[in-house]
Amino acid sequence: MQKPLKNGWRKVKLKEVCREITVGYVGSMAKEYVDQGIPFLRSQNILPFSLELSSVKYITPEFHAKLKKSALLPGDVAVVRTGYPGTACVIPSKLSICNCADLVIIRPSEEVNAKYLTCIFNSSWGQGTIAGTLVGVAQQHFNVSAAKEMEVNLPPRHTQDKIAAILSAYDRLIENNTRRIEILEEMARSLYREWFVNFRFPGHEQVQMVDSELGLIPEGWEVKKLTDAVFANPKTEVPKEGEKPFVTMKHLSNELMLIQDIEYRSGNSGAKFKNGDTLFARITPCLETGKTGYVQFLPDNEAVAFGSTEFIVLRSKTLCPEYIYFMARSIPFRENAIKSMVGASGRQRVQLACFDQFLLANPNKNLLGKFSEIASRYFRSIHLLAQKNDNLRQTRDLLLPRLISGEIDVENLDINTSQIAA
Numbered sequence: 001m002q003k004p005l006k007n008g009w010r011k012v013k014l015k016e017v018c019r020e021i022t023v024g025y026v027g028s029m030a031k032e033y034v035d036q037g038i039p040f041l042r043s044q045n046i047l048p049f050s051l052e053l054s055s056v057k058y059i060t061p062e063f064h065a066k067l068k069k070s071a072l073l074p075g076d077v078a079v080v081r082t083g084y085p086g087t088a089c090v091i092p093s094k095l096s097i098c099n100c101a102d103l104v105i106i107r108p109s110e111e112v113n114a115k116y117l118t119c120i121f122n123s124s125w126g127q128g129t130i131a132g133t134l135v136g137v138a139q140q141h142f143n144v145s146a147a148k149e150m151e152v153n154l155p156p157r158h159t160q161d162k163i164a165a166i167l168s169a170y171d172r173l174i175e176n177n178t179r180r181i182e183i184l185e186e187m188a189r190s191l192y193r194e195w196f197v198n199f200r201f202p203g204h205e206q207v208q209m210v211d212s213e214l215g216l217i218p219e220g221w222e223v224k225k226l227t228d229a230v231f232a233n234p235k236t237e238v239p240k241e242g243e244k245p246f247v248t249m250k251h252l253s254n255e256l257m258l259i260q261d262i263e264y265r266s267g268n269s270g271a272k273f274k275n276g277d278t279l280f281a282r283i284t285p286c287l288e289t290g291k292t293g294y295v296q297f298l299p300d301n302e303a304v305a306f307g308s309t310e311f312i313v314l315r316s317k318t319l320c321p322e323y324i325y326f327m328a329r330s331i332p333f334r335e336n337a338i339k340s341m342v343g344a345s346g347r348q349r350v351q352l353a354c355f356d357q358f359l360l361a362n363p364n365k366n367l368l369g370k371f372s373e374i375a376s377r378y379f380r381s382i383h384l385l386a387q388k389n390d391n392l393r394q395t396r397d398l399l400l401p402r403l404i405s406g407e408i409d410v411e412n413l414d415i416n417t418s419q420i421a422a
Contacts, residue, residue, distance in 0.1 A: 005153060008156045009159075010154055011151055011153055011154075013148065013149055013150065013151050014147055017108065017109055018107060018109055018112065019107045019108065021106050021148050022105050023069075023081070023143075024041075024070040024103040025069075025099070025102070029057070029059075029101060032060075034058050034060055037060050037061060037064075038058060038098060038099055039095060039098040040056070040098070040099050040101065041056065042102065042103075043082060043083045043087075044083070046080050046103065048087055048089070049171050050089055050174075050175070051089055051091075051095070054254045054290075055254050064097070071097075072091050072099060073091065074092060074093040075090065075091065075107075075108075075114050076105055077089070077090055077107075077108065077118055078100065078103045078105060078106075079106060079142065080104075080142070081103060081104055081143065082141040085131075085134060085140065085142035086127050086131075087122065088118040088121035089118055112154070112157075112160070113157065113160035113164050115167070116160035116161075116164045116404075119400055120152050122400070123404055124397075124401055133146035133150070134146075153405070158417075159410060162410040163404065163410060164417070165415050165417045166399070166415065167399070170393075170395065174393065177388055177392075181256060181382050181385050181386065182255075185257060188375045188378040188379065189329070191371065192322075192371070193326075195363075196323065196371075207219055207220070214360075217361040218361070221364065222361070223359055223360070224318070224362045225356055225358070226356070226358040229317050229319050230314050230319065230324060231315040232312055232313070232314060233271070233312060233352070236304055238306045240266070242266065243265060244265065244266075245262050245263070245298065245306075246264060247263075247279065247305065248308050249281060249308055249311075251293070252279065252286075252293040254289050255290055257325060258293065258386050260386065260390070262297060268306055269306070269309075270306045270308055271309060272304060273295050273307070273315075274302075274304055275296050275298045275301050276295065277294075277314065277321070278292065278294055278314040278315075278321070278325045278328050279295065279311045279312075279314075280312045280313075280328050280337075282350040283348070283349050284341060284346065284348045284349075285346075286310065287334065287337060287350065290329070294325045296379060296380075319362065319368060320368045320375075322372055322375035323363075332358075336358045337354055
């Protein structure tokens with residue numbers, strides 16, 4: 001028997017409390033994207049409670065004007081239809097004009113807090129409910145009809161606001177930590193560029209520049225093939241028995257070194273790596289979008305993990321781990337890899353032979369040691385902040401079902417609801 005609802009709570013269908021529920025544009029977009037214009041959101045841009053905009057596409061204002069039905073407004077709830085159906089976030093006020101493809105668009109009425117609605121969708125209850133409504137064979141999806149008929153327990157608006165405020169506090173902390181991670185990585189990247197690209201390292205004024213195959217380089221630096229300075233897919237033993245950390249392409253960021261939400265699997269088939277290795281995506285479009293990760297999540301330097309066969313593992317011979325990570329993100333390195341790609345359209349892969357063609361100016365050990373000493377501190381700080389974010393997400397996700405079910409009573413809590421993050 002279903003428990004009776006708390007005082008003031010009621011069971012409603014979304015169509016009864018939302019001004020509009022519709023769907024984003026469905027159709028071919030390949031020829032419509034431009035370098036700058038109106039942001040065009042797709043399912044990969046929608047994360048639980050937040051937007052991922054590093055890979056966002058753009059359309060012209062003229063095309064945006066034609067797609068009135070799929071235009072998004074601040075305060076709308078965007079819900080993924082395919083891939084990870086039900087994942088939801090609120091369109092923030094900073095994104096005043098945007099459009100979308102293949103998303104369920106929900107425009108709540110005044111009696112529904114949009115943030116609270118995303119809490120329902122992203123909760124274990126919401127995900128389970130949506131899983132039972134999916135349609136399709138080759139690729140299941142969450143459709144508009146199911147969204148309209150979805151029944152939820154809706155508390156009074158002031159209760160929704162309090163629940164949203166509690167969970168928004170976690171999201172703000174996560175957002176602040178993520179911003180600090182971005183700053184730390186950019187600081188380390190700037191140091192790499194200054195020392196090893198612009199050659200303005202400590203004491204560079206006293207070092208003579210000499211001719212080389214790469215042009216002028218500091219005296220004492222040696223021009224090497226990448227394969228003489230770096231191991232590509234080094235032999236690493238991973239036991240078949242027992243579950244080990246397993247990394248797929250989705251666990252890597254387009255712009256940051258982070259490797260998150262790691263899975264555990266048995267077996268040992270795939271790329272194999274240790275702390276200090278760089279994971280470099282070898283397949284299109286992951287290479288072009290920037291998928292590159294730095295391994296530092298393992299408990300010690302002897303521990304091993306494995307992952308997708310579409311990674312190339314890069315490990316130092318004569319450089320240092322931090323140098324290799326930033327080199328792998330550099331434009332010349334990526335352009336060299338992209339030129340080597342072969343295979344059917346949409347599934348092209350980098351050929352390992354391309355690394356024999358890539359030359360670098362190998363710095364002296366003393367300078368590499370100084371760089372590693374500084375950069376490794378940034379890297380460790382990034383790892384600790386990422387761990388804090390993981391803990392915050394876990395705590396938020398444990399609170400979530402208890403708050404939206406009314407198990408945790410917020411009625412008598414003095415909560416400032418005026419700054420709910422959206």
